[in-house]
Amino acid sequence: MVPGAASEAFGRATDKRPALASPWYDVPRTASSEECMQIIGSANAAVGIDAGWELLEQGGSALDAVELAVRLVEDNPDDHSVGYGGYPNLLGEVELDASIMDGSTLRAGAVGALKGFRHPISVARRVLEELPHVMLVGEGAARFAVELGMAPEQLLTPEAERVWRAGVGGQDLTGWAGVAEQLAVLLRRAPALTKDPEHATGTVNVIARDDQGRLAAAVSTSGWAWKYPGRLGDSPIIGAGNYADDRYGAACCTGWGEAAIRAGTARSVVLYLKAGYPLEEACREAYRDLAPLLHGTPNALHLVAMDRAGNHCAMSSAGAWHYVYRTEGMATHATAPRTPVDLSAL
Numbered sequence: 001m002v003p004g005a006a007s008e009a010f011g012r013a014t015d016k017r018p019a020l021a022s023p024w025y026d027v028p029r030t031a032s033s034e035e036c037m038q039i040i041g042s043a044n045a046a047v048g049i050d051a052g053w054e055l056l057e058q059g060g061s062a063l064d065a066v067e068l069a070v071r072l073v074e075d076n077p078d079d080h081s082v083g084y085g086g087y088p089n090l091l092g093e094v095e096l097d098a099s100i101m102d103g104s105t106l107r108a109g110a111v112g113a114l115k116g117f118r119h120p121i122s123v124a125r126r127v128l129e130e131l132p133h134v135m136l137v138g139e140g141a142a143r144f145a146v147e148l149g150m151a152p153e154q155l156l157t158p159e160a161e162r163v164w165r166a167g168v169g170g171q172d173l174t175g176w177a178g179v180a181e182q183l184a185v186l187l188r189r190a191p192a193l194t195k196d197p198e199h200a201t202g203t204v205n206v207i208a209r210d211d212q213g214r215l216a217a218a219v220s221t222s223g224w225a226w227k228y229p230g231r232l233g234d235s236p237i238i239g240a241g242n243y244a245d246d247r248y249g250a251a252c253c254t255g256w257g258e259a260a261i262r263a264g265t266a267r268s269v270v271l272y273l274k275a276g277y278p279l280e281e282a283c284r285e286a287y288r289d290l291a292p293l294l295h296g297t298p299n300a301l302h303l304v305a306m307d308r309a310g311n312h313c314a315m316s317s318a319g320a321w322h323y324v325y326r327t328e329g330m331a332t333h334a335t336a337p338r339t340p341v342d343l344s345a346l
Contacts, residue, residue, distance in 0.1 A: 045204050048072030056208060096113075113230050135236060137232070250266075323338055
């Protein structure tokens with residue numbers, strides 16, 4: 001679907017949603033806030049970021065823009081880290097996690113271990129808008145999706161199933177003895193069996209700033225390929241994989257979610273911004289917190305971040321990774337390398 005058609009269809013679908021709540025604090029706006037509209041994302045957000053930008057140009061909210069951009073990634077069967085076609089858990093079941101946060105109100109919604117619905121980001125958005133909760137998981141998340149009128153479907157594509165079967169080697173994964181050891185072996189093998197190792201533990205991140213200076217962040221993933229059933233990473237956890245606050249900035253993570261959970265990485269970036277660090281230094285401080293967790297492991301963590309003025313930054317502890325962005329005056333999005341972080345130097 002072309003960006004224009006996507007944003008038009010998305011607009012019709014959201015016409016009846018409640019209006020955004022007023023901020024619970026007053027955030028000063030710049031005199032030329034329209035020039036500061038920005039949208040950034042992980043590399044796989046390229047399929048949706050232009051549609052998100054178009055929505056911003058039409059006066060849409062940052063919250064609508066990040067949801068739309070992520071939905072288009074969730075629709076992409078060639079992206080095995082998110083939504084339809086995502087790599088399954090050990091039992092061959094696709095379990096999806098997502099979160100979305102409104103930086104103006106600090107409202108957030110999240111779902112975890114959701115089966116059978118390709119747009120967990122939209123279920124998370126409705127949690128934000130319609131429930132007094134922040135997160136639903138498993139059967140509860142699926143029940144809520146049905147109540148919203150969403151149709152369940154099979155999310156495991158033939159290509160994702162082929163890679164899964166190659167990875168597990170025909171093993172019977174029920175009633176394992178030594179499950180922890182076998183799980184560790186499979187998780188190490190996952191990247192080698194994919195065409196794009198970035199998508200074995202990948203996630204989509206999108207952050208936007210609209211013409212009112214509002215920030216929003218969205219994260220969606222199918223999680224670690226062949227994960228233990230029910231595993232949740234950082235993506236649905238507010239403060240770990242996703243955080244947005246108009247007063248300071250926003251951040252999202254991908255990679256080894258367990259580390260981001262233990263360090264509260266997304267919230268840490270925003271707190272360092274609150275403490276007065278420039279954006280890049282705020283991100284480096286978050287990596288300084290992560291360093292003891294990542295040292296001595298083959299795992300990596302990557303983040304994208306934006307400050308309240310719309311300046312953006314992307315970093316990776318794994319070297320040559322990329323991100324995408326679009327701002328005023330650009331005809332389409334651009335791809336740029338993330339800043340590498342040498343953990344040994346922190």
